[in-house]
Amino acid sequence: MIRSVAIWAGLGIATLVPIAIAATSPLLQWREPVYIIAGFAGVIALANLLLQPLLAMGVLPGLSAQQTRRTHRILGALLVAAIVVHVGGLWITSPPDVIDALTFTSPTPFSAWGVIAMWAAFSAAALALIRKRLKIRPTLWRIGHTILVSIIAIGTIIHAILIDGTMGITSKLALCALVALALGLAIRTLRPWAGLKRRSTTQN
Amino acid sequence: MTNPTRRTVIATGAATALTATGGLITPARAQGLAPTPTMRGGSNNYRPDAPIVDKIGGGGFWMSGTVRRAGDGTPLEGIRIQIWAHTTEGHERDWHSHGATLTDASGVFRLEMPQIVPAFGQAHGHLAYDSGDFETVFLRPVMPSPNDTSLTADFVLQPA
Numbered sequence: 001m002i003r004s005v006a007i008w009a010g011l012g013i014a015t016l017v018p019i020a021i022a023a024t025s026p027l028l029q030w031r032e033p034v035y036i037i038a039g040f041a042g043v044i045a046l047a048n049l050l051l052q053p054l055l056a057m058g059v060l061p062g063l064s065a066q067q068t069r070r071t072h073r074i075l076g077a078l079l080v081a082a083i084v085v086h087v088g089g090l091w092i093t094s095p096p097d098v099i100d101a102l103t104f105t106s107p108t109p110f111s112a113w114g115v116i117a118m119w120a121a122f123s124a125a126a127l128a129l130i131r132k133r134l135k136i137r138p139t140l141w142r143i144g145h146t147i148l149v150s151i152i153a154i155g156t157i158i159h160a161i162l163i164d165g166t167m168g169i170t171s172k173l174a175l176c177a178l179v180a181l182a183l184g185l186a187i188r189t190l191r192p193w194a195g196l197k198r199r200s201t202t203q204n
Numbered sequence: 205m206t207n208p209t210r211r212t213v214i215a216t217g218a219a220t221a222l223t224a225t226g227g228l229i230t231p232a233r234a235q236g237l238a239p240t241p242t243m244r245g246g247s248n249n250y251r252p253d254a255p256i257v258d259k260i261g262g263g264g265f266w267m268s269g270t271v272r273r274a275g276d277g278t279p280l281e282g283i284r285i286q287i288w289a290h291t292t293e294g295h296e297r298d299w300h301s302h303g304a305t306l307t308d309a310s311g312v313f314r315l316e317m318p319q320i321v322p323a324f325g326q327a328h329g330h331l332a333y334d335s336g337d338f339e340t341v342f343l344r345p346v347m348p349s350p351n352d353t354s355l356t357a358d359f360v361l362q363p364a
Contacts, residue, residue, distance in 0.1 A: 030292050030321050090324070094296060096248035097324050107244035107344055108325050163325040164350060 004061030011054075014178055015047035018171040025166035038089025039166050045082040046160055048075055049153050049179045053186035073128070079152075080125045083118050110162035117155030124148040139195030146192040153183045239274040239339065239362035246342030249295075250332055254286050254302035260317035261293040261300060266354040267329055268314040271307045273338075274362045279311025285359070286332040287315055290323035296330065322350045331357050339364050 022043045028036055054060050055072040063071065091098040101111035124145060127134070131141060157176040160167070167175075271283045288302040295301060305315040320327050327350040331343040338361035345357045 027321060030290070031323075032295065035295075094249060094324060097245065100245050100248070105244060107246075110325055164322040164327065165325060 007059075007061055011051070011060075014175060015050060018167055018175045019043055019047060021168040021171045022166040025168075027166050032093065034089050035093040038086050038093065041082045041085035041089065042160070042165075043167055045079055045086065046156055046175060046179065048079045048082065049156060050175065050182055051075055052079075052149070053182040057186050057189050076125055076128060079121055083121055087118065108162075110159050113155045113162070114159035117152045117159060120148045120151035120155060124152065137195070139192070142190070142192035142195070146187060146190075150183060150187070153179055237272060237274055237277040237360050240341050240343070240358065240360045242340070242342045243344040246330060246344040247332065248330065248344075249288065249297045250286075250330070250334075250342065251288070251297070251299060251302050252286075252334065254288070254299075254304050256284065256305060257303040257315075260287070260303035260315065261291070262318055263316035264353070265291070265317050265319045266314060267317055267331070267357070268312070268354065269331070269357040269359065271311045271313065271333070271359040271361060274360050277360070279307075279309070280361065281307055281309045281311060283307045283311070283313070283333065283338075283359075283361070284335050285313050285315075286334065287317060287329065289317070289320045289329040291318035291320050293318040296323070319353065320347060320350075320355065327352075329355050329357070331359075333359055333361060337364060338362060 019040070022040065031039070051060075052072060052075055055063075055068050055075065058065060058068050060068065060071075087098060087102075097106070097111075100106035101108075101115055104112050104115065106112065127141075127144065127148070134141070136144075157179060160172055160176060267287050267289075269285070271280045271285065272278060273280055284304050284306055286302065286304040288296055290296050291301060293300065303315060303317065305313050307313045320329055327347040329345055329347075331345070332341070334340045334342075341359055341361060343357045343359070345355055347355055
């Protein structure tokens with residue numbers, strides 16, 4: 001009980017403190033609402049990336065296996081929605097800057113990382129939607145999903161760190177480190193390639 | 205308006221590179237100063253023909269630089285430079301974020317404007333030379349620190 005309270009409290013702090021710091025950023029006073037919303041969608045998407053690997057591992061207390069899977073799917077859909085709001089809001093704020101980013105012709109290196117992460121997220125979501133119809137081996141699915149989510153996490157972390165935005169530097173680095181840690185832990189624990197090895201061993 | 209599109213910029217760049225490697229413009233290079241190329245994203249949110257002003261908005265931040273002629277480096281007087289940025293007083297697209305100034309006899313321009321603040325990930329300014337006598341150039345200098353209260357950008361213009 002104490003352990004589960006501690007885990008949820010820790011997660012709450014890890015995700016909500018950076019959002020709260022962003023909410024008090026002095027930059028907000030010089031931005032229009034649509035730009036502010038776009039920025040927050042980005043911060044929320046980053047926080048989302050901390051929860052997803054933990055849900056994949058099934059280590060969040062108080063959730064049944066089925067609830068864990070459902071939450072993972074819902075948060076995946078929310079991630080896509082957050083990206084759409086982020087890019088859409090930036091587009092409304094400054095169309096040429098977003099066109100440069102989407103066409104990989106931006107002068108700012110971080111935008112390319114964000115766009116790469118965006119396409120990886122869209123791909124992961126699209127593959128999840130057609131997973132049943134794909135009829136591929138679960139191992140292949142897991143490897144594919146792991147590669148895509150790794151691109152999402154790494155791309156997003158680089159994108160976030162290079163940006164001078166509303167998040168505090170310390171809270172941003174801390175949240176990015178936690179996202180990387182959670183991803184690494186999930187890959188190490190779930191060993192998505194395990195099925196491959198087992199199969200090749202039985203074949204030998 | 206004859207803003208250079210990305211295509212024309214790339215085409216001009218490629219053509220220059222080809223002629224340069226072919227040795228065709230070696231005399232010009234030997235003579236000195238190469239023209240400043242337009243920067244990526246430099247023309248973003250450009251609103252042509254902003255008025256020449258003493259100061260953009262309330263001021264407090266200084267944008268300055270020099271304008272010289274390509275080749276011999278002669279300072280150019282009376283050259284119109286337009287400046288805009290995301291500042292404490294408005295977005296890049298806002299009309300009141302734009303203003304223009306003219307270079308003095310030594311080719312120097314200097315315009316006071318509101319403090320530039322980070323937007324789209326970097327604190328940066330935009331400058332344009334777009335008056336026709338020389339080839340159009342758009343610059344997008346980035347501030348080393350968002351706390352800086354000045355920024356410089358220099359133009360070397362190629363006669364059109």
